[in-house]
Every structure is written in structure tokens, then in C-alpha cells.
Amino acid sequence: MIRSMTGFASGKGEFGPHSWTWELRSVNGKGLDMRLRVPEWLTGLETALRAEMSKSLSRGNVTLSLRLSREETATELKLNEAAMTAALRALVQTQVMAEEHSVELSQPSAAELIAIKGMLDSGGELDDPAPLVQELKSEFGGLLVAFLDMRQTEGEALSTVLNGQLDLISELTSQAAALAEKRKDLMAETLRDNLARVLENAQGVDPDRVAQELALIAVKADITEEIDRLATHVTAARALLSQEGPVGRKLDFLMQEFNREANTLCSKSQNAELTAVGLELKAVIDQLREQVQNVE
Incomplete structure (x- = not known):
């Protein structure tokens, strides 16, 4: 987990x-x-x-x-004798000066003396x-x-969210596969029509070479590999989520692979419905990637 x-x-x-x-x-x-x-x-x-x-x-x-x-x-407080001696000397000097000017001063109490800052020492931190x-x-x-x-606990909640997003990716991948299968006949018919138009309007063109070029276009538009790899990535992500120990870096790398396949699928779609599914797929993968950033 x-x-x-x-x-x-x-x-x-x-x-x-x-x-x-x-x-x-x-x-x-x-x-x-x-x-x-x-x-x-x-x-x-x-x-x-x-x-x-x-x-x-x-x-x-x-x-x-x-x-x-x-x-x-109170038991930890110690009198700072040096500070008290200095204070008493200052007090005597003050009394002498006050008498010279005929000024009467009251004697400070012991409580007033020890209230002077630095008069009591708490001993500081532990010696050991x-x-x-x-x-x-x-x-x-x-x-x-x-x-x-x-x-x-946070990881368990996060795992639930991630598995839910993987479910959605798996569902969208299945939709993309179904749409890709559905467009095969239409693509084949389009390619045949294009080939016929090229042959009708071109003189001295090798029909076999034209057919090869059109076949290459068809191969480039095939998204079977992308569909298969997306399904494999979903399986790999689920396996990582069930493992013990840190898997965040591996999941982060896997998110890059998810995104690469979704981008390729969109670029090959040549179909409005398939493109819409591909874009939704990319959005969910991006949400998944953001959540994965918090996995240890």
C-alpha cells in the first residue's frame, strides 16, 4: 500500500x-x-x-x-552575591549623598533588593x-x-483516488479502441478513393509506389500500439499501487509514458470522436500525474 x-x-x-x-x-x-x-x-x-x-x-x-x-x-534560585554586594555598596553611597543634601531616604526591603534584575540566578541549563x-x-x-x-492513512485515501482515475483511463482507452475499430472501414474506403483520384490525374506514376505510400499513411494512422501500451501502463500502475515501500518515482516516470501515448493517439486520430476521447484521456492523465506527485 x-x-x-x-x-x-x-x-x-x-x-x-x-x-x-x-x-x-x-x-x-x-x-x-x-x-x-x-x-x-x-x-x-x-x-x-x-x-x-x-x-x-x-x-x-x-x-x-x-x-x-x-x-x-524557589529551591533552584540562587543569590548572585556579587550583584548583591554591588547593590549594597551603591545603596550606601546613595544614603551618604542624600544626607549631604539633607534628604531622607527610606531603606529598601529585602524583596525589593532581590527583585533587581540579575540578583537571582536560576542556574541556567542542566550541567549534564x-x-x-x-x-x-x-x-x-x-x-x-x-x-x-x-x-x-493519507496514502490509503490517495490510493483510492488513483485507482479511480486508472479506471477512467482504462474506460477511455476501451472507447478509443472501439472508435479505432469503427473507423477502419471508413479509412480504407478513403484511401481507395484517394488512390483512384491520384491514378486518374497522374501520368507515368507507378501504381505500386503510390499504393505503398498510401499503405504507409495507413500504418502511421494506426493506433493499435498506443491502445495496447496504455492498457499495459494501467496494469503496471495498479501493480505499483499494491506494492509495499516507496513507489512515487516509478509512478512519476509512468505518468510520462501515459502522456506520451495519449499525445500520439490524438495526433493519429483523424476522427473527431476519437480526438475528443484522446483529449479527455489527456485531461485525466494530467489529474493522475498531479496526484502521483504526493506519493512517497
């Missing part, structure tokens, strides 16, 4: 004072392009996540975002990020599974 290149998954987690949210999304692409946004201080995490995704994905523009936050608690990195790597597996499941 095919898998779509469109997918999305999100998740949340906690470990110690840290909490995070994941977002993993992808859209169609010619190859595999992975863009990861993770904090740089989580040493080794990006490399591990990139390797894990590479094992499961072959195509698509994939974006992974990790937003990490840390909960600060390894435990957090390991936890994130373990949790990522579930996120990736959910992401792949969505791509699989």
Missing part, C-alpha cells in the same frame, strides 16, 4: 523541570529534505533524530520542531544534558510512529 508524503504529528512531554512540545510535519518533495529545529545545547540529539527519520522516510520535505521550557522553582537527551530520544519514537501512521 502506498504512503503519502503529507503528514503531521505532535506531542508533549516532561522530564524533571523540563517540559516540551514536538511538531513533525511534511509535504511532497522530489527527494528527502529534513529540517530540524532543536536546542543546540542538547548535544547529539539532532544527529540521533535525523538518523532515526532517515530509516523510515525516503521522500518529502520534513520539518521537526522541538520547543523546550524549564520550570523555575545527557539524561534529558536520552528521554527525548526515547519519546521521539512514538511521535514518529504517529507521523508514519498518518502518512499511511
